[in-house]
Amino acid sequence: MSGHTIDGWDVIDQAAELSRRGQEFALATVVWRQGPSSGQQGSRAIVTADGQLYGWIGGACAEPVVIREAQEVIRDRQARLLLLGTAEQFGAAVPAGMAVVPIACQSEGALEVYIEPVIPMPHLMIVGRSPMAHTLRDLAQALGWHSELRDAPEFSAVDLSARSLVVVATQGHGDEDAVEQAVLAFPAFVGLVASRRRGEAVLGYLADRGVPQTQLDRVKVPVGLDLGHTSHREIAVAVLAELVQLRASGALVPEAGAPPAAPPxxxxxxxxxxxxxxxxxxxxxxxxxxxxxxxxxxxxxxxxxxxxxxxxxxxxxxxxxxx
Structure with a gap:
């Protein structure tokens, strides 16, 4: 656990930087206090998945509780409202949905803290130059996703991170090289726009070239929900629909980037x-x-x-x- 004291809107600036880097975190805000407590109404702090805290939420009793609860919020992606103190300090009744976490140090203060998960928008890398590839980029950008388009010769594994989603839509123009570069980065998702037969040929060629089967097994081909007979541009809708479905279900988790387990x-x-x-x-x-x-x-x-x-x-x- 490590604390970094930053004030006011600096916390929001730090949150923007973490989002830019694609890092999940939780934002904790003090919405009510009862003195004596070092936390102030409106105080904010960021907690990362590994327990780093930026900002100020309260003293020695409140901080470890907030960090622990924030890490759980990151893991289950569900916001929660906490009362740090006792139910008696809040009043006659505790509202439904609020969790009471007893703290009983020298101070008799109490805090009500709202903790919410912040999940950065996906980074979608589309490899190809067809009209379908351009349509997919535009549709993803309309959702607020960080969407990029690369022609196959310009694409490499260095363009990706563990949280990237890659759709190879090269349509026979360097499919093998593009898929190989994609799986080298171990992104959260790799999909190939191709028929099942063409996909099997691409993956078989890469297996013969020495690409580990465990990496090739992660390639979804054909990518996209089955929407029936569709036009070339409409394939982009099917691909994005599958990515949205996977994201909503929590399936797009980086292979090595899941939040760490809570400490003992x-x-x-x-x-x-x-x-x-x-x-x-x-x-x-x-x-x-x-x-x-x-x-x-x-x-x-x-x-x-x-x-x-x-x-x-x-x-x-x-x-x-x-x-």
Whole structure:
């Protein structure tokens, strides 16, 4: 976990830069606070999939919770509204859909934080120069996608990233070379506009040339939904329809670019917070077990009287509050 303090609209600038680079992240915004809390209404922070935080959302108690929850938002791509504190601090009732996450450090403040996933628009690389290829580029751009068109001799693997979607529409003008360059980059998707017979011939030739079968198996041919008898330009609609369908289903995930698994978590036996089980969260040994704490105060309270916090009843109670 690493924090980078940037203020105000600088967070939005950072978000734009991450989007430009095709990186998924979560945007956390404080929408309500109850003092004393270091978070302010309107404070924003960006959290990346690997737990980097840019901006300011609150102090030592709030920050690890927001990072943990934001990483889950990135993984499941579902926004969530959190109340960091207790239900009693919010008022008579907690609105449906809000998750209450207990924090119980020295401060008695509370925060309501909205965390939303930010998923960059796809990068679509179309290789070819036919009218269908131009139509596909224009349709994708109308959706706001980052869409590029390259003629086969100008195309290479360096034009791609792990998040790129590649459609080879060279129509017999260098199909083999274009597909080989595409699979070398391990993009999220490779499709070939060709008949099934022509596609089998292209992939068979590349296999004979030594391209690994595991890479060739990722090439979709023919690419595009079956819309029946279509014109050449209408094939672009079928191709884009399939890409939209795959994106909506979450299937266009980079082979090596899925968000990392959440780090190991531990329950602070003093306040009941869930914290990362790492060296930064004040580890303490007792009876052969390592416990982690949200702050030095909780660790000191525990080491002063471990039995007070390790009774079965209290451990069961704090576990239920977290779950």
């Amino acid at each position: 978590q531990a329950l602070d036996p003093v306040c009941g917070m869930t914290v990362p089980a790492d060296k930064a969260h004040h580890p303490a040994e007792h009876d052969g077990h390592t416990y982690h704490f949200c702050c030095v105060g909780c660790r000191d309270a525990f080491t002063g009287d471990p039995g007070k916090y390790l009774s079965a009843e209290l451990v069961h109670h704090t576990h239920n509050r977290e779950s």
